Amino acid sequence: MTHALVLSGVEKRFGATQVLYGVDLSIETGERHALIGPNGAGKSTLFNLIAGALRPSAGRIELNGANITGRAPYAISRHGLARSFQTTSVFPRLTAFDNLRCAALSGAPRGARWRNLLAGSRAIDERARGVLEAVGLAACEHRLAGALSYAQQRALDLGMALASGAHTLLLDEPTAGMSRDEARDALALIRATTAGKTLLMVEHDMEAVFGLADRISVLVRGRIIATGTPDAIRADAAVREAYLGPAAAR
Ligand SMILES: Nc1ncnc2c1ncn2[C@@H]1O[C@H](COP(=O)(O)OP(=O)(O)O)[C@@H](O)[C@H]1O
Ligand SMILES: [Mg+2]
Numbered sequence: 001m002t003h004a005l006v007l008s009g010v011e012k013r014f015g016a017t018q019v020l021y022g023v024d025l026s027i028e029t030g031e032r033h034a035l036i037g038p039n040g041a042g043k044s045t046l047f048n049l050i051a052g053a054l055r056p057s058a059g060r061i062e063l064n065g066a067n068i069t070g071r072a073p074y075a076i077s078r079h080g081l082a083r084s085f086q087t088t089s090v091f092p093r094l095t096a097f098d099n100l101r102c103a104a105l106s107g108a109p110r111g112a113r114w115r116n117l118l119a120g121s122r123a124i125d126e127r128a129r130g131v132l133e134a135v136g137l138a139a140c141e142h143r144l145a146g147a148l149s150y151a152q153q154r155a156l157d158l159g160m161a162l163a164s165g166a167h168t169l170l171l172d173e174p175t176a177g178m179s180r181d182e183a184r185d186a187l188a189l190i191r192a193t194t195a196g197k198t199l200l201m202v203e204h205d206m207e208a209v210f211g212l213a214d215r216i217s218v219l220v221r222g223r224i225i226a227t228g229t230p231d232a233i234r235a236d237a238a239v240r241e242a243y244l245g246p247a248a249a250r
Contacts, residue, residue, distance in 0.1 A: 003062070004029045004168045004198035005050065010059035012045055012222075019045050020222045023059070029167075032199040034209045037219035038243060043202045046219070047170050050200075051083045052076040063168065077106075082166030084157045084174060092146025096137050096156055099145050100128035100163045107165035128163055134193050135159040151182040155189060168198040175205060187212060210234065218243055 005027040012020040019042045027033045035043050048054040050061060052073040061069045063079045090099050104127040132138055135155045140148060145156055154174060161169050174190060175183035187208045190199070203209050209216060210230040217227040220242045226233060233239055 002029045002065075003027060004031070004064060005200065006060075006062040007046075007050070008060045008062075010046070010049060010061060011057045012042070012049060012054065013057045018222065020049075020056075023219075023222075023224055025217060025224060025227070027198060027200060029064075029198055030196055032194070032212055032214045033201070034213035034216045035200060035202050035219055036204075036206075036209060036216060036243070041219040042222045043219055044172055047083065047172050047200075047202070050076075051081060051170060077164070077166070080165070080167040081170065082161035082164050082168070083170035084154075084161055084172065090145040090153055090156050090160065092144065094145055095142050096145055096148065096152075097128055097132060097141045099156055100131050100159055101125065103160035103163035104128045104131070104165075107163065131159045131163040134162065135189060151178055151186065154178070154186060158190065158193065162193055166197075169194060169200070171199065171201040171203075173202050173204065175203065175208070183208070 003026050005025070007023050007025040010020060010023040011018070023046065035046070037043055045054065049056045050063075052068070052071050052075070055070045059069070060067065063076065063081055066079050068076050068079060091102065094102070101124055104124045108121075108124065132141060135158055137148075137152060137155060137159065140152060145153060148156065158171070158174070171190065175186050178186060183205060187205075190201075191212055201213070213230060215227060215229055216233045218225050218233065218236075218239050225242055226236045226239050228236065
């Protein structure tokens, strides 16, 4: 069994405040894994540690077998990790297409990047166009990203992660701020476009989580209290008690 991501004994303190305690988590290559838990549990902090935005206070993080603990975000993205932010991270004054070209370029082999840019590489353009269609934005090719709807910007943000060629994607609340219909479309898009990739996702819509994830981990006050298939999590008494609430425990 190969693992895309392995966390061992990961801790995070902010000064005197400890936010994460001894987090162990192994995510298989190609697995769709959901991280759920109440607000303030430490989910976004854990993503920040994996992506390199924050350094762990203790523990080890491996991506595809490489030790990435404490590495810089750009170095971690070179190892094939892409994240999408709770707030969108597209370039508002570039067109949708050029946003994807930038992302495709960032994932091109190091030596070829500037040559590709200067030559207006067809390979980069084709990759960007393929992703533009995959995320349903073909009709928006020439529109400035800043003029797209919020849901379209999130689709573009997902597209940028895909265009970079990353094999492991971190999505933190990809449907936050969306209407129910938009959220349903966004989750269908995530499902369709991430086949074969490793996905670690924070999502509050339980129906979506239980429908999409191969396995779920439950983080409560900085500790993972359970990891398992959707059925196992649904049946877990500690999870019902701590998180799904008394209504679910009945
Ligand atoms: N930079 C920081 N400095 C101090 N405390 C922080 C910082 N970032 C997050 N926290 C605290 O860590 C806890 C977990 O936050 P977060 O990871 O955002 O939770 P979640 O994403 O699960 O809602 C919260 O109590 C939050 O206030
Ligand atoms: Mg969060």
